[in-house]
Amino acid sequence: MTAAISADGIRQRYGDVQAVDGVSFTVEAGEFYGILGPNGAGKTTTMEILEGVRKPDEGRVELLGMAPWPRNPKLLPRIGVQFQASAFFRKLTARETIRTFASFYGVGPKRADAMLERVGLADKAETLTEQMSGGQAQRLSIACALAHDPELVFLDEPTTGLDPQARRNLWDLLRDINNEGRTVVLTTHYLDEAEVLCDRVSIMDHGKILHTGAPAALIREIDDTVRISVASGQLPLERARELLAAAGADVATLEDDTVSLSVSTRLPAPVLSVLAEQNALRGLEVRGATLEDVFLQLTGREFRA
Numbered sequence: 001m002t003a004a005i006s007a008d009g010i011r012q013r014y015g016d017v018q019a020v021d022g023v024s025f026t027v028e029a030g031e032f033y034g035i036l037g038p039n040g041a042g043k044t045t046t047m048e049i050l051e052g053v054r055k056p057d058e059g060r061v062e063l064l065g066m067a068p069w070p071r072n073p074k075l076l077p078r079i080g081v082q083f084q085a086s087a088f089f090r091k092l093t094a095r096e097t098i099r100t101f102a103s104f105y106g107v108g109p110k111r112a113d114a115m116l117e118r119v120g121l122a123d124k125a126e127t128l129t130e131q132m133s134g135g136q137a138q139r140l141s142i143a144c145a146l147a148h149d150p151e152l153v154f155l156d157e158p159t160t161g162l163d164p165q166a167r168r169n170l171w172d173l174l175r176d177i178n179n180e181g182r183t184v185v186l187t188t189h190y191l192d193e194a195e196v197l198c199d200r201v202s203i204m205d206h207g208k209i210l211h212t213g214a215p216a217a218l219i220r221e222i223d224d225t226v227r228i229s230v231a232s233g234q235l236p237l238e239r240a241r242e243l244l245a246a247a248g249a250d251v252a253t254l255e256d257d258t259v260s261l262s263v264s265t266r267l268p269a270p271v272l273s274v275l276a277e278q279n280a281l282r283g284l285e286v287r288g289a290t291l292e293d294v295f296l297q298l299t300g301r302e303f304r305a
């Protein structure tokens, strides 16, 4: 079967900045694929090259078995693109906007209106785009990208700037889009978003892909330690010291003044049972590794979006 996307050795330079530095990957049909990286990593430039809106300095891209550059009219009805900054006509309503976008593809008003409903904006149909919230505008731009029923959808940081509730609502929508059988490519600088949504994720930094895999596999590969934090004041200092010694902790910090304790260990059970014996479980936090830890391991730096 032809891959939905194959990118081979793509490079793009802007003046002194090597924005994309030899990126290669494939995306299978039906996959939810993420490109995760901090600001300036080269995600948007990579997306623009995939979408066929930018010619790379070097490298080859195929979308659905075809080259996206030079602009390929056969591909356009089959792909949907949501750009990072959506510019709508401010004085058009949501309904007028989606109908306009749909008409570019010969799609009638009925399907356009249905898309508006699909993204939960039916009750905003008469609202001017300039009066929509950030989350509503993102939903509208996703609806516009989907109006012509594309099989491959590109979403460039669709949830940036949204509040946590609006982000979660959008995640549900994005999952549905993928569950309908569409291939989805998403860029994000939210680690949790990549972890929750993507079948596979490429971690990108300084124009290069550092690692690609299923989020859970990436996390498993790097680390199986568990971080345990004990709220301050839960444990007498002496007991905390003994506990640290007993835990064989890889990393542990003990702050004397408030006796707050955090432990990284591959053997959480003995630590937890001592804490339980000490009746020190209030405010206890236990967490496994996350993609944040994967990024730290790959780059030696904390992930800062």
Ligand SMILES: Nc1ncnc2c1ncn2[C@@H]1O[C@H](COP(=O)(O)OP(=O)(O)OP(=O)(O)O)[C@@H](O)[C@H]1O
Pocket: 014, 015, 017, 018, 019, 037, 038, 039, 040, 041, 042, 043, 044, 045, 046, 189
């Ligand atoms: N049109 C341009 N002209 C010059 N430099 C650019 C241009 N577009 C991007 N860059 C630079 O290329 C690098 C990669 O930018 P890009 O937008 O691809 O990264 P990104 O990962 O999408 O970042 P963000 O998360 O902030 O959108 C950055 O250093 C950026 O400043």
